[in-house]
Amino acid sequence: MSDQVPVLRLEGIVKTFPGVRALDGVSFDVRPGEVHALMGENGAGKSTLMKVLGGIHAPNEGQIFIAEEPVTMTSPMQAKAKGVVFIHQELSLADELTVAENIFLGELPLKSFGRVDWATLYARTDDILKKLNVRFTAKTRVGDLSIANQQMVEIGRALTVSPRAVIFDEPTASLTDAEKVVLFDVIADLQSQGVGIVYISHRMEEVFKMTDRISVLRDGQYRGTLETAETNEDEVTKLMIGRSLDLSRNETEHEFGEVALEVRGLSCGQQFQDVDFAVHKGEVLGFYGLVGAGRTAIAETVFGLRTPSAGTILINGKEERINSPIDALRLGISLVPEDRKDQGLVLGMNCRDNMTLPQVGDLTAGPFVSDGAEIAIFDQYRDKLDIRTPGWRQLVGNLSGGNQQKIVIGKWLSMRPDVLIVDEPTRGIDVGSKSEIHNLIRELAAQGYAVIVISSEMPEVLHVSDRIVAMYSGKVMREFTAQDVTEDNLIQAISGLGDDKAA
Amino acid sequence: MTPDKRKDLLKMSAIWAFILVELAFFSIIGDRLSVSDKAFMDFENMLLLLKQSAPIGIIALGMTVIMINGNIDLSVGATFALAAIVLLESMTWPFMQTLGDWAIPLAWLFALLTGVAMGAINGLIVWKTGVDAFIVTLGAMLGFRGLVFMFNGEQPTSHLNWTLVDFAEAQFLGLHTATWFLLATALLLWLLMTKTVHGRNAYAIGNNREAAVNAGIRVGPHFLLNFMLIGFLAALSAVVFYSESGSVNPNDGMLYELWAITAVVLGGTKLAGGYGSIISTLGGVIAIQLLRKGLGHVGADTQTVNLVIGLILIAVLILDRQLNRKGQEELKI
Structure with a gap:
């Protein structure tokens, strides 16, 4: 397989933001019919790499090749036209529109005077749905579908062109096991058609089940590519975090x-x-x-x-x-909710204010909130939980996921729950x-x-x-x-x- | 200094920088084009400007609280007119006439209570039904204005009390009564929003309501309190203004809600809630009044003034967006 021309190849991609080298010489390639896992901790540069690939960020250095032809990506639409499509972790569908309208959103087949060619639209959608082997129809309202089926619609969008490479970003994050099986079938199907798959995931189990090779990023740097069959979870983890x-x-x-x-x-x-x-x-x-x-x-x-x-x-x-x-x-009783950002934190507030939120009513001196009492609580739980932040004034939205979670936990521990x-x-x-x-x-x-x-x-x-x-x-x-x-x-x-x- | 703090500071000071630009512009350009002989930067003129900022300013300060909390109140203009009618009409009541000047504080009290009651109606509906504040207060705007017209038809309601006029026209340490009310309101609301539990919770609710609920914050009572507060402030604004003028037209206060929102947004408070500053709103109020006065000074008519303020508002929001864009990650539309 290795002598085949890679469908997608990245060479020495560098992307810098003010003060940060988000990508530092990343190279990897995807062969036709291969599932290639891209792994790395949060902040390792996976998202940035995808944005470079989708033309949202222009790389400072490096080159992208499609079928060994150098290309410059300028937008996700243009990437798609070149056969590189993305299935994002977060669904971006219009709930009130039908499956067909969503799949062809932005590229609806037209008749004269800008009228939609509904017959062609539904016929082409039916073809795609057949490939995906799903049970809903082209005219179903997307809002009525389950999350898993909505994801299928998202995948359907990728199939309006004949893709050379499909990039899945954490596709199973919100799927049940049964739903995953359907997704894996679709991926296997794409694979058999010679499409190259980039599979971004945190889940070792899936990665080992699904993929042919694993490339690892750490701190924006390319740490290597492993043959899935010849490695194990420990080795990959070590590459990702430098320890197991x-x-x-x-x-x-x-x-x-x-x-x-x-x-x-x-x-x-x-x-x-x-x-x-x-x-x-x-x-x-x-x-x-x-x-x-x-x-x-x-x-x-x-x-x-x-x-x-x-x-x-x-x-x-x-x-x-x-x-x-x-x-x-x-x-x-305290609850650290499932969705940190939507249910747990006030992202526009600083670390201290988030931590004292449930008890700020008790931290008063006269009519006013006591700064000292709040800072004391923040300091205590920052030390106890080893929360890494430049200071309590830091907006909680700027912390890493782990530190954010610790803020939420600290918030509840400071309430002294049972x-x-x-x-x-x-x-x-x-x-x-x-x-x-x-x-x-x-x-x-x-x-x-x-x-x-x-x-x-x-x-x-x-x-x-x-x-x-x-x-x-x-x-x-x-x-x-x-x-x-x-x-x-x-x-x-x-x-x-x-x-x-x-x- | 972290980039965040720098950005925050920049945003906080932006409105004041804008005011300086306005002052410079009207002083230099204004003197050439002026239709009057007086200099624009005249001290008396500036004092007057602050006084004239007060009616909408007091409402805008309250609107800041409402908007930080994640709501909006479109009924303030109608509440303003309603409170004004109560103020002037109540002084003509027979038993009030017998009280002499003691009728004044009582009339004020009636007017302020009217405002609080109107706010409470809004707040209770928003709290208990969960209907969006925009819709509720849109209805209230029409309803309260209906009450105003029911009272005296198209006729103005008038009552002049000279003691009251003297009080309203008084100057203490150079500042007019209305200016003192504006500054005091700003100070108290600033303390409320930055130093008290209620203020903290209002920010939290506006920024992420679900997280606030999960933290055991009672969202409804905070809403109610803030609507009562802005009702009070709309009435206070009426009290300050009509003590001097003594006559209220049934159309008075129309569009005040939009001017107030304009000032708040110009000051950098987010329409979506969770972010904003009382002091910056004060800046927004002064900036608008400066524009009005300045453009008037160079001979522009009201229509032109409105056109310019509208353009500036949009320009400011475009600028704000640019400032807030996180690199190029923002969705391109």
Whole structure:
């Protein structure tokens, strides 16, 4: 295969921004019919590289070749015309328009006087949908589709031309396992047609399953390309962060305190039904399941953001009604939400103000907020959590994902909760910071907090949890202890297969 | 200094730099084209300018709070007129007539309470129904104006109280009464927004409402409080203005909401909420008044003045966008 002409080749790409060398001599190539993973921590330069490739940034040095022909990219549209298309992590679809209109957005087939040629539009869309092997039609409103199907529409956009290279940016971030399978089929199909695929992902498991070669970036520098078949996760991780990530199973055995939070027969409409669990002081309880299995909804119910339709919540053995986050905070429950930027942080505010947000009402001197009290709290948790920021005045939006997450965690720890719920603690966080967050969670448990961790990543759940609750379709399927859990059992339970064993 | 801080400082001082440019422009160019003999930079003229800024200025300061909080209030002009009618009309009531000059503070109180009540109506609807503030206050704008017309038809409502006029025309340390009210309002709101819990939470809610809710902040009460505040300030503006003039037309205060928003936006506060500054709004108010006066000084008519202010507003926002663009990452449209 190696003697084939690469569909896409980058040579010595350099891109500098004021004060930063975002890309420092990046070279790699994609062969026809190859899936080539591009890996690196957040901030390693993957996004910048894609923007150079899409013509959004002009490189300072270096050259892009398509089929060994030097090209200059000026816009994503022009890149597409040359056969390089992007499937972005974040969907950019118009919900109110149909599938066909979205797929051909900006290039609708026209008749005279600028009228849309609907017949051609639907015929061409049907061809594309057939290739994608999906069940919805060209006339479906995009807003009515599931996220996975919307992603298929996004992919459909790439197929309006015959692409030479397709770049997938974290395509599975919001997909369930079943939906991933469909995506992988599409990728395999493209592959068989000789299209070169660039696959950007944080997920080792997928990368090893899907790809032929892996190229790694670190701090804007190209660190090398490995043949997937001849390497392992450890080696790739080392290239990415310069050391390996510890994701061993949690083996610590220690005594737990009393039950801090117990839930009996808790239901919330269609979201989840008849859920029982208890978490002790000093314990990490993991919630594992597919996206949509109801894990987040449980957390939101306990935190007072949703109203339960049945069941009771007991805190320190006492039945409580939690109608709002205000109630939850008063009762010592905190929630680090799934989506840091939308739900957890006020991005336009500085680090200190974000951290003291829930308790600023208590930090007053006379009618005014006490600067000193706020800074004291910020300093305490900055040191405790090792938050790296130039100072409390730094806007939280300018911090890295890991440090942002620590600000959110610090915000809740400063409230001195008994129960800390962390939803997807390391989503969108680079590998190096991941292990820091993991250690932090273990440490908090050791200090006596009752911690609930919701995660879609099995290694993470296995790494941090003392016990694991497996959920499927709104129901608790099984509960495991760290000692008796196996990956197979866990997968079966969250796929709805472990039913009999649980009974 | 971090780039962020530098940018912030630049944005904060931009409006004041603009004011300096205006002053320079009208002093130099103005003296050649002037239709009067007086110099533009005349001290008396500047004092008058501050006084004339007060009615819309006081409202604009309140609008800043509302907009930082992530809302908007289009009903301020109508509230202004309604409060003015209450102020002047209440002084003609028989029992008020018997009180002599004590009727004045009472009339003020009635007017201010009217403003607070109108604001409370807006705030409660926004809080309890979750309907967008733009729609709610658009309805209120029409509704409150309807009340104004119901009161006296097309006729003006008048009542002159000379004690009141004397008070309004008084000057203390050189500044007019209205100017003192404007400056005091600015100071108090600045303290409110930068130093108090309410201010902090208002910023947080405007910037990311969901995160604020998750942090246990009660969003609704903050909304209500801010709408009551701007209702109060619209009434205060009316009290300050009509104490002197003594006669209110049913069309008075129309378009005030738009002038107030213009001043706020010129001062750099974001329409989307979560970012803005009281002091910069004060700058925005003065900048607009300077333009009006300056252009009047060189003989331009009202239409021209409006055209120029409109153009400048758009130019400022284009500039602001350029300043805010993060490299070339911004979406090209």
